[in-house]
Each structure stands twice: as structure tokens, then as C-alpha cells.
Amino acid sequence: MQRIPEGRGGGGGRGRRQPVLLQHGVLVDGMTWLLNSPEESLGFILAGRGFDVWIANSRGTRWSWGHVSLDSSDSAYWQWSWDELVAYDLPAIFDFVYQQTGQKLDYVGRSMRTLIALAYVFEGRLIDKLRSAASLSPVAYLTHMTTPIGILAAKAFIGEITTGLGIAEFNPKGMPVTNFLKTLCKNPGIGCYDLMTSFIGKNYCLNESTVEVFLKYEPQSTSTRNMVHLAQTFRDGSVSKYDYERKYMNMRYYGQTKAPVYKMSSIHVDVPMLLSYGGRDDSGDVELLLDSLKFHSPLRPRRLHHRRLRQGFRLRCYHPILQH
Template identity: 50%
Template structure:
């Protein structure tokens, strides 16, 4: 009971803090991720901007070569990496170069591109809106699949003249799967590696997130005018709580994501320097609908008339995972201790892929891995990235 109360109190504090927070500065700080996290490790890095069809301006970092390789990129195959919710491209740079996927890919001869979702520090621009306006935050992961990913894929393809490999983590897998199920992006795709794949969330075991999702469904949040969550002061609150005697942030992370097996103290410190990043309240509500209903559908506006306006049908359209073409090369890696991408939910996804071409589907199960191990574990380079590299080289 005490543990449940403390979690509920923390979530309530996060929500109150976010509601009181002033919006972050608009747009990307020039060279932010490149200068602070890539060039400091001795790698070349470029900052790019990508504009989506609906007007969002996304930050995109490029690592065109490894530390010791030349800067020639013509023969290098591009790889686009996309992070999960409340994170940004720094998610791929939290460990030392021999253990962080972005650097490992660069050192293995790939042209590495790091995406940042709309609303994160690198991607707060828009052609006509600013984050001060509620309209800026009128999106869920539907729009990430419909606009962000197509814009990013097209930009990388235009810059390199090549089809690309894709790596997603958490929400970065959901948006890709949704797009693939509608047969989008496939003309520009070589293969996709999905780490902690999320399609279904109905059996998610994280009590922290279940309570959080229930709170985000509350109509009171709309009355508060809370469109962006979390925000600047929320990070300060998390840091403050982490310094409170008796509070172990590694345990807090385990409470949220599952008991990760192999995170270093340095990677956890790096994580909390860049976490949490902002997302739209509407996005959180959409995810909460998936948790509560166990469905994989577009955003539900809550009444048939509004759904009719948006979808021309009274209920949201379904993303059918069985519609993913059977010859799309897919690498799926998931963990037995993951409290977000639950093994039973992954099982539902795999059921939908049961007719996939056997030589185009690689499924890896790591029993003692939880959600963050796949991007932060000190041994992910051996357990996850070596098989991933072998998969890419086949395609």
C-alpha cells in the first residue's frame, strides 16, 4: 500500500509541476546534440532540419563516419534511429562509443541518422505555430507515423540516394509498425530492427504507467489547459526526488520500465540529463486508450460524431499488423522483464506475423532484459547489436 501511495504521489507531483511550467524555448539549440554528445567522443556530426507535411520542423543529427574512418559517405548505407517516448536522439548516445548503438553503427561503416520527435528540444519548430499555442500540441503518435517518419525517410533518402535501414525503440517501433501496416515507407526501406517492439499495450505490467495513464484520461487535465507534458520544471522535480534520502533512481527506473539487468551508473546519469523530453498530452491519452482497451487503433475522440468528422466512421480505424507485407525484413528483440513491452503483448504481435516469410523475420528473446536494457545495457553490444549488425548485412 505504501509503495502504491508513493508512486501515486510522484505522478501527481509530476502532473502539477507540468501544469505550472512555462513552455521551453522554441526551436533547436544549434549543434546541441552534436556538440555535447557526439563530437565530444571524437566523431563527426551534422545538424539537419526536416519539415513535415503538416508544418513541424524536426531536428535530425547525422554521424556520417566512424571515429577513425574517412568522411566519404557515398558507399555507406544509411541507418535511421528513432527513440521512444519522453526521450530524444540522446537515447542512442548514453554509453561509451564501444557500447552505444549509434557509435557502433558508425564504426561499422554505416551512415547514421538520429531522429527527434516533434516537441523534443531539437524539434520544437513549426512553419506557423509555436509551442505556446495549443494547436502545436494537437497530435498523437498517429501523426508521428503519418508525417514525421515519412518526412525523415524521404529526407535521408534524398540526401544519400539510398534506401535505409531503420532502428526503433519503444514508441519508435509502434510508429514504424503502424506505417508498415498501411504499406507506407516500404519503398524507401531496406530493413527494420525493432527493439522492445510495441504494438499492443493491454497487458503492460508497469503499475507506475498504468496509474499515469489513468490520470491522463481525466477530463480535469483538459480544464487545466495542459497540452504539453512534461516540461522543464518536471526534470528539476525528478532530479530533486532522486536526491531525496532513501530514493534510488535506479529503483524508480525499474518501477517504470521493469528491472533492467545491466545499466551502468554513468548511463543512468546521462539519461536523466536529457529525460524527460516533452510530448503532447493527446499522445499520452492515445497510449492510455491502448492500455485500457488493449486495442491498436487511431486516436479515439470519445464520441461517434467527432470520430465521423475525422475518420468518416464512428470508431477509430484499426492498425492491422497482419497487413504488414510478408517480405519486409524485420528484426524484433524483446525482453522477459520488460514492464512496458510485455511478453504477452509481443506475443500478440508475433501471432499477427505468423505468416511472415521465415527468412525475413528474426525474433530475439532476452530473458533478463527489461525496457531500457536494449539501449543502455553494458552488454547490449554483444547480445543485441551484434545480431542486429549481422541482420543488416544480410539486407
Template identity: 50%
Template sequence: MGKLLLILSVIVLLLLWESAIAATITIPVAFGDDGDGICKSMVESQGYTCQEHKVTTEDGYILSLQRIPVGISGNKATKSPVLLQHGLFMDAVTWLLNPPTESLAFILADDGYDVWLANTRGTNFSRGHTSLSPTDQDYWEWSWDELVAYDLPATLQYVHDQTGQSMHYVGHSLGTLIAFSALSEHKLLNLLRSAALLSPIAYLAQLRSSIAKFAANAYIAEALYKTGMREFDPREEAAINVLEDICKKTNNNCSDLMSSFTGPNCCVNSSRTIILLEHEPQSTATKNLIHIAQMVREGSITMYDYGSENENNKHYGQSSPPAYAMANIPDDFPLFLSYGGQDYLSDVNDVKILLDTLHNHNGDKLLVKFIEDYAHADFVFGVNAKQLVYDDVMNFFQDY
């Protein structure tokens, strides 16, 4: 019974947000080209119109996109496109899990926005490639650098080409990191009107999750990579063994892993757990987890460190990986940032470092909202997120 409770608690944790530790479960839902897509399973089932799209990145990954072009009333969108970008171990279902009155995708559609949902490489409906299979190790040779360099540009360009308009962007967690990094390099500015970044991830050195910090400092992802594990599948039994070991070494209560990782979420809609289990957790690249662990250890935001001066020179022409300089984000680009006082991953002190780097940002182009009671998952699953966050996001969009 103890083992079963541990496994179930791991599943709930991963469903409610990010960690490089995972669970095993048999899910009675078919994924990929032979299964029902997100439109059919999550959007049309709520009475909304939905379109499935595909976009191919420059390095050959075939990503799925969903579009909600009208609200529940049937009226066509009259406002700008909005792209929603999920975080680690999740896909676009992030924005659809709660009832329509609580889920950001539906709320935006009902307010007249043309809503687009992104799905990064390796997730359930973005596992295609022009020449590789997910069973090939080379398919998984990427980190979030490639999300910045390939996935995000391809997705934004596709939405622009389809709509003829620049768009607003909403990211959560890892979805904020790739936006910050792209903006710091002055990429994609011609495609974006503004960005709303929830639980912003830029600096990670002060995250409060002792389990996550232990995993980074113990080089667990690096060890898995050396064994040949390129795809990190949260359902593999090996992950349970890793988790048990970490819990023992950090004296954490594995029956309450969600709080241990993400912080004590105040307002998550627990009644949606069955729907969560039908869609999450999902795979990522082990190399991606290594890159995140490097951020935790180094306290900086750089490209992937290949571990030696020679290897870095081969990839970057310099001995150390180039930095993503947050201070280089254009001062006149509209940003909305919202973070929580109980968030163990987007820690208050790390967010303050980020805000310090943005101190020259135009005052009327940077809106910051702090919510004392919110932890990491509350921003996407909170039953009161509309009142506390999403209404402000839509007001912010209206200004730009």
C-alpha cells in the same frame, strides 16, 4: 529529504524511459537554436564527424536530424544508411549516451554504416514550425498518429534524397509503434530495406507497470488536457503532485520508480546519469499520452479516438477510429524483433499477441530474439547490449 529523493527518483525513471509522469529539475544546458546541438555536444565530443540537418514535415513541423557519415577511423561509410528512432520523452541522444563501444549509433558508424538520428516533434531540437510556436496550444495538437503520417515519412524521404539509397531502420519502444503502424498501411516500403525493433510496442493491454496502468485507467492525461495542458512538460511541479497521488493509490515504492515503470533493468550504465540529466526528460503532447492510454485500456491499436461517434465521423468518416492492422505488414518485409523477459512496458504476453498476428510472415524474413534478463531500458542503455543485441542487428542488416 523524502521529497528530494522522490524528485530525484522520478528524474532517473524518466531518463531511463517512458511514462506520463515526470519531474522538475533545473538543467544548466541551453536547448534549441541558441544552444549547442546534438552533434557538438554528443558526437563531435567523442571524436566523430557529425552533420546537423533540418527537415520540414507536410504539416509544418521542423525536425532536426544528425548524421554520422564516417566512423572513428575517418573512413567514409561503405554500407547502407541506417535511421535510428527514439521513444517517448527522449530524443536522438538515446543512441549516444553510453561510451562509443556501447552506444548503437557509434557502433554502427564504426562498422561502416551511414548513421542518421531522428528527433520527433516537440523534442529539444525539433521545436520549430513554419507558422506556430511551442507556446501556442495548436502546436501540441498531435498524437503518435502524426508521427506515423508526417514525421516518419518526412525523415525517411529526406535521408533517401540525401543518400540516394533506401535504408535500414532501428526503433525503440514508441519508435517501434510508429514503424509497425506505417508498415501496416504499406507506407514507406520503397524507402526501407529492413527494420530492427527493440522493446516492440504494439499491444499494451497487459503491461505490468501498475503505476502506468493506473494512470491510463484513471484518465489522468485526459484530465490534464481538459484543464488546458496541451504540452506535457516533465519538469513541471504539477507532475510531481500527480505522481505522489498515484504512488499512494497503487502502494508503490516511489524511491524505486524506474523498476516500477520499466521493469528491473539488469544492465543499465548508471555512470552516465549526469549526461542523461543534461538532455532529458523532454516534452511531448498531452494528446499523445491520451492516445497511448487508449491503447492500454482498449488492448487494440487504432488511430486516436476523439471520444464520440460524431467527432470520429468528422475526422475519419466513421464512428470509430480506424485500426492499424499488424497482420497487414507485408510478409516479405525483413523484421528483427528483440524483447525482454523483465520488460514491464513491452510485456512478453503483449509481444506474443503481436507475433501471433505475424504468423504468416515469411520465416526467413522475421528474426526474433528474446532476452530473459532484459527490461525496457536495457536495449538502449545496457552495457552489454552490443553483445546481446546490436551484433545480431548488424548481422541481420548484412543479409538485406
């Protein structure tokens, strides 16, 4: 964890500051909240507005390599997917910040970390420590993914191939993953001149100099199993726990032959939720998530707010507080 307890010049707040937790997406770390100027980096902006900013770094990234008994060179170190982040890491983070501050948290998650928060809320375990949740570029369903190399990699089940080759750590800068991506790039119709764009689509908000700064610090490693889990989400069209692909293995871990489904429509927590996504994004999966969440709370009879922001961004709010 990293903390920015106040902004420059004191941060403009009085008394106890409201804690806000920033959780990065997959293949990056907490540095992504701080790479721009203080006027353009969300971590610094929130600190300057009087928030007590906490930045989490997921296991396997540069600030979270430690382990009580395993080394990162051990394959066992990487035997986890976002299921473990839901079951162990996120509750540990929330407990730690709550113990330090004594206050409920505002949560801001990007990309896959929105999925983790939603799955955790689905299990009803954040109620007493969560004040609100904001999801930036929310990820849950992946059936409408449009980037060619992303689709090809998912269909190849990324990790199910690389696991067979003995790759437990998915390091985008490492030679095994680099060779794997080069193999994908040989397929017809896959343009890998700009690998970042090939994976995530054209970004209309980043200029060349910003991308250079980003690539100086990112990307970061994750587990191959985690990439497999995301590929399974694309393949199966549902949000489920990790599928061990063998009935007896699923029975061993889950007591049933199929991996259990996280039913987003069952989320009932009475907590303000905000989802934002780019207006140029393919919004099919976001719309699917919004439809799943529409009955998540007794507050649902209130109107679902849809506001258009500058540069084509869309904002969805599930609670009148967030209109302001």
C-alpha cells in the same frame, strides 16, 4: 535530424555507406543513442562499422521545437499524437534521408517508434525506401503492462485528465505533470521513490552512474494527446487511431463512429524484420505482436527464428538474412 557520416578513423567502410535511421522512444530524444561511451552507444558503433547514421528527433523534443507559425507555448502546437508521426513526420524523415543518400534505409526504432513504423508499413507507404526494420523493445499492444504507476496512469487516461486541466504539453520535468505524478504516487501500493523504475520496471542493464547521465539530458516533452493515445491502447487492447471519445468527432475525422484499427496482421511488406526484447520483460504483448505479424509476408513459410542472447535477451527474426 543529426548525422554521423562515418566513424572514428574513417569507419571501416568503402564506397557508399548504407544509411541507417535511428528513432528514439517516447519522452526522450535522439541523444539516447549517444549517451554511453563510443564503444557502447549504438550510433557510434554503427558509424564505426561503416554505416551512414541518421538520428531523428521527434517533434516537441529539444532539437525539434521549430514550427512555421506556432510557438511551443501555444496549445495548438501540441495537438497531435503518434497518428501524426505516422502520417507526416516519418515519411518526411524517410524522404529527406533518401533524397540525401539515394539508398533504401535500414530502420532501427525503439519502444513507441516501433509502433509508428509498423503502422506506417501497414499503410503500405514505406515499401520503396525501407530495406529492413529492427524493433528494440517493440511496443504495439500494451495490455500486459505490469508497472503499477503505468497501469494507474493509463486507467486514469493520463491526458484526458490533464487535458481537462488545460495541459497540452506533457513535460515530465514541468510542475503540472510533476503534481499529477505526485497525486498518483499517493495511491496505495505505488512506490515512487525511484520514479523511473516505477514507470518502466527494474532495468538490469543500467548502473547508477548511467542513470545519472540519462537524467541529465532526459526526459523530454511529448504531447498530452500522445499520452492519451497510448493510454487508449492499454485501455482498449487494440492498436487504433486516436479516439476522440465522441462519435460525432470520430465521424468528422474518420467517417465512422469508432477510431479505425491498425491491423498488424495485414502487414504484407516483403522486408526483413527483427524484434528484440529483454528476457526479464513481461513478454505477453511482444508475443501478441509476433502472433499478429506471423503472416505479414510471403516469406512466412520460412521458420520463425528465436535465438537467446547473452543477459537474457531474446531475438526474433523474420528473414534468414538477419540470422547473420
